Amino acid sequence: MAEEKKEFKRSLSHFTDRITADGSSGWPVEAGRYRLVVSRACPWANRALIARRLLGLESAISLAVADPIQDERSWRFTLDPDGRDPVLGIRFLAEAYLAREPGYTGGVSVPAIVDVPSGRLVTNDYPNIPAELATEWTALHRAGAPDLYPRELRDEIDAIAEDIFRDVNNGVYVCGFTRDQAKYERAFTALFDRLDALSERLENRRYLVGDSITVADINLFVTLVRFDAVYHGHFKCNRNKLTEMPVLWAYARDLFQTPGFGDTIDFDHIKRHYYVVHHEINPSGIVPAGPVLTEWTTAHGRESLPGSPFGQGTPPPAPPEAERVPPLG
Secondary structure (H helix, E strand, O other): OOOOOOOOOOOOOOOOOOOOOOOOOOOOOOOOOOOEOOOOOHHHHHHHHHHHHHHHOOOOOEEEEEEOEOOOOEEOOOOOOOHHHOOOOOOOOOHHHHHHHHOOOOOOOOEEEEEEOEEEEOOOOOOOHHHHHHOOOHHHHHOOOOOOOHHHHHHHHHHHHHHHHHHHHHHHHHHHHHHOHHHHHHHHHHHHHHHHHHHHHHHOOOOOOOOOOOOOOOHHHHHHHOOOOOOHHOOOOOOOOOHHOOHHHHHHHHHOOOOOOOOOOOOOHHHHHHHOOOOOOOOOOOOOOOOOOOHHHOOHHHHHHHOOOOOOOOOOOOOOOOOOOOOHH
């Protein structure tokens, strides 16, 4: 019997509670109460990590970084002493999921926000966490924090973010995991058609929506920064490398060099996660030596375009020592 060919389909977030300024959700905004669990390899987690940095929420929401290599129990805290998160006291993120829903057997994903006092998962609603950090946590934002989700631009931001999610963020995964040739080719075509459209949009404007960084730029950046290192070869997204798409390559370098973006990126974690964990795509487990990473720091020339990164705000300070990533090498 021929092997059944299944199309890759991303699971919906199972836990979608909101943390709100007025506490009406049952989860009130409160400094020090919540812990953001991420993997630096994961683009969805990277969104939340960038938003947290740009808004200056490091002291309000603590950070746990999982090992980029998962095992059968999913995300684990083997980067910490004794393999246990020092704040939550758990070895695996799944423990917080089970504290929230005993007997839970679904997927364990990052980003995840955990209630520290109870050890219970609050949310793994990755599409909405950055915008909610931007809107519900304003009382705890740093002085000079940018408005990442301006009210007057939300419809436009949401529309372009939906296109980016479908064709780019998720599209690379469809290319990588789909077992059907026709479905792969459809996803491949949609991916590069969208990248071409985004390139045209960004040719004469510095940011996707408005004159400063918004969550739409965060959403696109997390895929672009992984493109040549992972998606081009590993996921067969190989019409062009990012470095061969001049506008998007300059746009991505501009963001990478903006405080709050490149200082969240750990290419070692990214490459080891994808090439080691995805056995069905890369059964050898060999991690490629390339690409050359120092090109991310070369001049991008986009300063002459209208707009400025933080609008009327200011850049975030350097990340805390404990959260710094290795320099490019």
